[in-house]
Amino acid sequence: MMRPSLPHIQPVRRIRYVIFLKDVLILALTTFGGPQVHLAMLYDRFVVKRRYITESELMELNALGQVLPGPTSTQTITAVGFKIGGPNLAYITLLIWILPGVSIMTAAGMGMYYLEQQNLSIHFTRFIQPMAVGFLVVAGYRIGQKVIKNKVSLALALTATLVAYVFRSPVMTPIVILVGGLTTALTYEKQERMDKKPLRVQWANFFLWLGVFVAAAGLGALTQSLPVRLFENFYRNGSLVFGGGQVLTPMLYNEFVAFKHYLSREEFLSGLGLVQAVPGPVFAFASYIGALSMRHEGISGQFWGSFVSTAGIFLPGTFLIFFVYRFWEQLKRYRVVRASLEGVNAASTGLTAAAAIILFQPMIPHWPSVVVVLVTIGLMLYTRTPPYALILGGLLVGLLF
Template sequence: MHPEPSADASPRPGRAGEVFLTFLKLGLTSVGGPIAHLGYFRDELVTRRRWVDDRAYADLVALCQFLPGPASSQVGFALGLLRAGPAGALAAWTAFTLPSAALLVAFAYSAPLLGGVVGSGILSGLQIVAVAIVAQAVWGMARTLTPDARRATIAVVALLIVLLVPSAAGQVAAIVVGALTGLWLCRRGPAEAPAGLDLRVSRRAGVTALVVFAALLAGLPILAALTSGIGVQVADSFYRAGALVFGGGQVVLPLLEAEVVGPGGWVTAGQFLAGYGAAQAVPGPLFTFAAYLGALAAPGAAGLATAAIALVAVFLPGLLILVGVLPFWNAFRTRTVAQALMRGANAAVVGILAAALYDPVFVTAIVSPASFALAVVCFVLLIAWRTPPWVVVVVGSAGGILIAAVA
């Protein structure tokens, strides 16, 4: 048992090296998705190390769940910022992200070497695991984010928009429509308690971060249109996907799929889902799936550079928004307009993810009664038995090998 931090616990300055080693440990051991990551963070940084107290940690989690971007990585970035300033923030993000990114890049290079019944079975099994993982995400998010008829309707409308306009533009439209509808229909809701979070980010730094965020969002597509360089193309696609992720890491799936899969894309639907399944088995943030896709975007050693570009680009918008909002968060979060917009946008996210569950996830992975049965088994393991995702990955891979051997 570890003593609970006292109510007056206050952050003490630390060193970036200390932050790096602490988050490297978390990056190597934090499995189970963003909610589990937040539990690991609280145990290590609130209970054990007392970097912050529970109230400040809860306020920080609330902020990062409200904003677009990878919530657990944003929390870690902010904790590093609180502990050791900008160098600590960079150290926290790097250490938490690096282990899973390295593992997924290694998988990208080794997957083509997998041949025969075993290799094809593992790859098809990973695709089937993706069906169960995404179905679990849709199930859980629908219960939380669409608890009433109005928000459920917003989710259905978003699903229809994405199915009718199967591109990144359709997903942006779905989120915009959802947010505006939320402003109209979802103003009623539980009042938010005032926050007490103060990470001492100046208003000038916050405004600068927001300007940089907007400039990259508007400028990268123009730059990509003017050049054929793969690095710029990758940066544009992954930055745009990272800027639109509301609702957690699972939602990056349809956004990235719209950018990298297809006639003009860099990966096939099968490669995409196999990597997504593999991402469930590694510790750390799910956004590191971008490193796998980036490695496949260019041949040979050049894939390492595109993997690094994709990794930075998909995380950068969420971190810029976090820094930009910090100076204004305490006043902003209690406004009715802001809360209504987010209720609508989050409901739309459920519809977007449900559309992705159908295409490409289900239609790519489920090609026989046996593959459907294996997907159901994996789904029940996740939902009913609460089996850790990495165990489900092992079960799915073994099942894929068995199906391939029988076939």
């Protein structure tokens, strides 16, 4: 039996790729609510409707995204693109997936500065700020339910909370995560033993990730250029965050509000609330921070700040998913790798809890803010009200009253 000729196969593949990218765009415009909701929608479209991959393949890729630092849902959908069409399709998938959310959050950052320049009140966002704290509390609670399984993980989470609350420096974040991972790695003997094969590692993407990391840090120190330093700041955070956008929040707050004062607390909370109402990855929050960090450089400077911040936050996870994807089947069989994830996740939960406490503390004297936080928590836990509906309602109430 003769095989179809290559010229016939190529157009079929291209058509399949175009359909896949159209599905990615639909997801980018309609997915709200973070990695858990994103995974459900990816399953519905990629597995049930299109059958690009199987359910087990999707869950494997999602697990890989959870193992690596970076945005979990972004890494998952990028890995699906890699599996279907290789690295070129994966990069296009990444761009289409992040573009709507990044564009909206860039516009939000520029709009926030415009209102401030025109001396226009941004008081209509006053309910969004306590809502953002409510979202963070619920996120930490839900993450904790999944990852705190024993006394060790509970102790790690509490210790991480205390350390992050007392030492509010971006330097402490990677230390807390590293200590958490090393602590549970020592308990690897409790993990199920699996047959192992020698690792065959292709190092190109790892060296690319490391080279950019070192070059950005060196250039930032030498030039003191704000765009370069922004890229380095976000690249470093994107290389160290495990657990998605909720865990990224305390890292960004410590770096850009508490430590460097690029944003005010109110600006940060307003953006954190708004990103809940935006489709796509929560990491698009970086675009908002980047635009406001370069607010004094004019419109072009704000666009540039958003661009370098967006590139910085998304590139590490992309380089690392490309690197690890090729030998993931062998790597996950090592007990020490699986064991270390328990400590990383527990420490990340503690970081989220500390961020919620730090952001809530100044609101305590203002009872309306406390009420909004509690109502938001209640609605998120006991109803199916989507976050974007709460945010839009909060903006409406703020405008009316």
